[in-house]
Amino acid sequence: MSGLVLDHLAVSYGLRPAVRGLTLHVKAGESVALVGANGAGKTSTLLALAGALKQSARISGTQTFEDRAFPWGDVRARLAAGISLVPEREKVFALLTVRENLRIGASRAVGDRVRVDDVLSWFPRLRERRDTLAGNLSGGEQQMLALGVSLIGTPRLILLDEPTLGLAVPVIEEFCASLRRLRAELGLSALVAESDSNWLPHLADRAVVIDRGRQVADFRRLEERDLDAIHDVMLGLSNTREVSHA
Numbered sequence: 001m002s003g004l005v006l007d008h009l010a011v012s013y014g015l016r017p018a019v020r021g022l023t024l025h026v027k028a029g030e031s032v033a034l035v036g037a038n039g040a041g042k043t044s045t046l047l048a049l050a051g052a053l054k055q056s057a058r059i060s061g062t063q064t065f066e067d068r069a070f071p072w073g074d075v076r077a078r079l080a081a082g083i084s085l086v087p088e089r090e091k092v093f094a095l096l097t098v099r100e101n102l103r104i105g106a107s108r109a110v111g112d113r114v115r116v117d118d119v120l121s122w123f124p125r126l127r128e129r130r131d132t133l134a135g136n137l138s139g140g141e142q143q144m145l146a147l148g149v150s151l152i153g154t155p156r157l158i159l160l161d162e163p164t165l166g167l168a169v170p171v172i173e174e175f176c177a178s179l180r181r182l183r184a185e186l187g188l189s190a191l192v193a194e195s196d197s198n199w200l201p202h203l204a205d206r207a208v209v210i211d212r213g214r215q216v217a218d219f220r221r222l223e224e225r226d227l228d229a230i231h232d233v234m235l236g237l238s239n240t241r242e243v244s245h246a
């Protein structure tokens with residue numbers, strides 16, 4: 001099966017399970033949303049797929065991308081295959097300029113299909129602000145920079161963690177439009193962790209809902225009635241939690 005195949009991923013921190021047997025398939029060129037409340041296991045899944053989980057985390061299951069298996073924890077092999085984690089926007093280097101951040105991305109990248117100048121041409125706002133310290137950018141600009149850094153090299157699959165969190169509506173619209181355009185232009189696949197179901201149709205082709213590290217629903221389409229159903233599933237899960245905590 002081509003694309004990304006995650007089979008029975010389990011992650012735990014000490015005795016605490018964070019992901020419990022998650023199986024996922026992202027086809028070549030497809031974007032899948034991983035939807036869940038806080039603590040559902042979204043970030044742990046993305047970090048595992050990027051080879052970037054803390055060494056103290058226990059991990060099992062298998063990951064293949066384009067029919068090749070990857071040992072857990074090997075970031076370099078994943079970068080060489082074009083699997084790239086979009087860093088959280090707070091993780092851009094605040095005391096370096098936009099261009100310097102992109103150059104650091106280039107120094108870590110494998111391959112040069114996408115270069116610093118390509119990113120600056122795709123994001124005119126970053127080009128205008130290329131000599132500005134990243135810490136002085138707006139949240140939306142930092143999110144674009146984080147995406148830009150992850151695209152440098154030979155991107156094939158990007159992993160995004162809550163890209164819309166805390167951004168204003170017009171900024172999210174602009175970000176989603178850029179992402180859609182670049183996915184088409186570069187033939188990128190994506191796995192996008194989201195807790196806000198409203199933006200799913202702008203970010204993904206389908207959605208997998210997880211709770212406490214397990215898949216609870218799979219939506220093959222993201223039309224309005226599917227979004228209502230996702231909303232209901234999320235509401236049901238949060239009510240169950242409240243009852244079990246009462």
Ligand SMILES: Nc1ncnc2c1ncn2[C@@H]1O[C@H](COP(=O)(O)OP(=O)(O)OP(=O)(O)O)[C@@H](O)[C@H]1O
Binds near residue numbers: 018038039044054195
């Ligand atoms: N480094 C860590 N050490 C210990 N426990 C952790 C660690 N990272 C995450 N966890 C726990 O694992 C579970 C899943 O967390 P994870 O961050 O993967 O979920 P999430 O869906 O991304 O949630 P959020 O949106 O809050 O980040 C949670 O119970 C969390 O407290």
